[in-house]
Amino acid sequence: MKLTGNLLIGAQEVSATAGTMKALNPATNAEIEPSFAFGSSVEIDRAAQLADDAFDSYNNTSLEDRAAFLERIADGLDAITPELAQRLALESGLPIAQLEGEAAKSAIQFRQFATVVRQGRFRQATIDPAQPERQPRARMDHRLQKIALGPVAIFGASNFPISYSVAGGDTASALAAGCPVILKAHNAHPGGSELMGRVIQQAVRDSGLHEGVFSLVRGGGNETGEALVDHPLIKGVTFTGSEGGGMALFRRAQQRPDPIPVFTEMTSVNPTFVLPAALAARGESIGDGFTERMLITVGQACLKPAILLAIDGPGYPELKNAMVARVEAMNARTMLTPGINTAYRRNVKRQVEAGAERIAAGGEEQGAWDGQSLLFEVDGGRILDDASLAEEVFGPSALLVRVKDIEQLIAIAKQFRGQLSATMHIDQADHALATRLLPILERRTGRIVVNAFAHPQEVSYASIHGGPFPATSDSRFTSVGMSAIERFLRPVCYQGFPNELLPESLKHGNPCGLWRLVDGEMSKA
Structure with a gap:
């Protein structure tokens, strides 16, 4: 299919009326033909x-x-x-x-x-x-x-x-x-x-x-x-x-x-909560899986798991070491645009200034708009003191939060703003804590994931990609x-209409064969 660079206004092609541009190849930093x-x-x-x-x-x-x-x-x-x-x-x-x-x-x-x-x-x-x-008034x-x-x-x-x-x-x-x-x-x-x-x-x-x-x-x-x-x-x-x-x-x-x-x-950081029994049983695999998902698409996914919270205890060292190993093995990769790359570097600097400690780095940047993979760690008390640490860093970076105890974990969960998703890794012994955490997450996200990762997302009848502000408006x-x-829909009520003027979906006899709510009961009549 030949590219013309024209606008498509209905069936017509329209050439430039307010200037042109060329696409940029971010890997080579070179422009690509044609003009648009x-x-x-x-x-x-x-x-x-x-x-x-x-x-x-x-x-x-x-x-x-x-x-x-x-x-x-x-x-x-x-x-x-x-x-x-x-x-x-x-x-x-x-x-x-x-x-x-x-x-x-x-x-x-x-x-x-x-x-x-x-x-x-x-x-x-x-x-x-x-x-x-009907009395006293007909309907x-x-x-x-x-x-x-x-x-x-x-x-x-x-x-x-x-x-x-x-x-x-x-x-x-x-x-x-x-x-x-x-x-x-x-x-x-x-x-x-x-x-x-x-x-x-x-x-x-x-x-x-x-x-x-x-x-x-x-x-x-x-x-x-x-x-x-x-x-x-x-x-x-x-x-x-x-x-x-x-x-x-x-x-x-x-x-x-x-x-x-x-x-x-x-915006969303899609927090992941690793509860104590799950952490002790499989901290290494959770840490590796989290970081693998974080690095997909060079960290430029709205569902990127960006913050992992775990209570310091059995399984924490294994989780941390797995995250470090995965990040250090990753080469720098081209980011989507110069603007995204610039914002990534700025936000990484913001996290460092807020007190996050860099504990792992991938390969150094080779191209102009490469993004280096990074892992930071911070104590739970620090993220409670500075909420900016919980803001999104769009790119291949994650924050590991070393939590002191259950009460601190609950307090941090309550501090998060609206999210597209939140994740809990749990075992049977974690169910009581998960029950405490669940209503906190329900108020802050549109999708809660158990024993998996937020990204990628299935497109289905039950899937949700939304949440309280600022995840969505x-x-x-x-x-x-x-x-x-x-x-994209709004309701319209048709009162007292003759059948020939009704929309097809509402006509007598149900010519479209739809399920309809008739006098409060689902019916195909």
């Missing part, structure tokens, strides 16, 4: 107008047609996977095999959401039939379904250039809900973004949908993102990135004349898993 177009507010407005024009027809597509559209995207991703992985390896420094796996995961997500659409449960069809004889017929919010803006992320980017879970769940998507491509991987954007653009065309169902835009500064959030036709936003960037978009959206939801996924929702579709 930046757009202005004019292109944002055109994309938003097209998305608004597309909304009514797309929101009312049949469940089968929408599911087939999602499957066409999945098939298109499969078809370009070798080319996509080759291009993104240049733009990210990530291994081709890893990127091929990420492409497969994204295709699976589109197929999973196609199943969700066909099942129709996301409509949450609810019927309270009329009761004309009219009430019927409820959930419909799409409207056109949404999705900001591609840098750290997973496929599954959190143009053809990622946000796009899949928004399109499944019935929302036209305007995708702001991340400038760290413009070539890969264009390849994925063309797959979706072609699927729109092949499905006979309105061209405004999908557009891809790009900008050189904050103006493009701000114009998207400000546009009155945009009804929702998703963002994966830093807390500063996410909260800037969130606040901007709340200052609109008509505030809109912004679903952000921002709204802990009621997830950005991963089938319930991610809920972000």
Whole structure:
């Protein structure tokens, strides 16, 4: 597939109106051809107008047609996977095999959401039939379904250039809900973004949908993102990135004349608690497994286990030695962007200044944007005194916390801010302590893992990728898993409607064959 560098505004290709850029190969620090177009507010407005024009027809597509559209995207991703992985390896420094796996995961997500659409449960069809004889007042017929919010803006992320980017879970769940998507491509991987954007653009065309169902835009500064959030036709936003960037978009959206939801996924250290019996029984294997997971993707994963807490006692030396050995055996590797690398070095320095002791280091950096693997240790009392030690360091670094006793472990757990995940390693003898720890973690995270590690995450009906602030801006929702579709839906009640005017999912006789809540009971009638 030939890269042109153009913006994809509906079915059209648009050349640069606000400058151009070239991708950077972080491994060689060299630019990669071709040049990629930046757009202005004019292109944002055109994309938003097209998305608004597309909304009514797309929101009312049949469940089968929408599911087939999602499957066409999945098939298109499969078809370009070798080319996509080759291009993104240049733009990210990530291994081709890893990127091929990420492409497969994204295709699976589109197929999973196609199943969700066909099942129709996301409509949450609810019927309270009329009761004309009820006293003292008759009840009219009430019927409820959930419909799409409207056109949404999705900001591609840098750290997973496929599954959190143009053809990622946000796009899949928004399109499944019935929302036209305007995708702001991340400038760290413009070539890969264009390849994925063309797959979706072609699927729109092949499905006979309105061209405004999908557009891809790009900008050189904050103006493009701000114009998207400000546009009155945009009804929702998703963002994966830093807390500063996410909260800037969130606040901007709340200052609109008509505030809109912004679903952000921002920061998390995914604390791991190793309880005493588990530590004594298998401290070495836990330490090795934790560090192996921490180092995946050069530590640039939102679910990277970054802080391990264990009470000093039997098994602690073995756990520590295993972590040290794994880190020291790791060579420095290319990080995704110069900006991420610079922030990593700055945050490592912050931890040292806060009192963390470096106990292991991997191979020295060779390339300009390499990240050296590091392991730090700190006493539990120190992390209680300085909460900055519990802040995210995005990169191949972890903090081992040597805890004095159970009460100090509980106190540290209570100090953590909102997290995407938390992990407990436990044996039978740890259950009483785990029972004390569990409600503390429930208040601070959206996912609790036992005897495994937070990363990687399964994409399923039960999986959650969310949590209290600052992990996300709204802990009621997830950005991963089938319930991610809920972000893009709102309820509408239809009262006293004649059958011919009702939406298909609510008609008498249930022509769609959906499970519906009828007078409080689940029914297919």
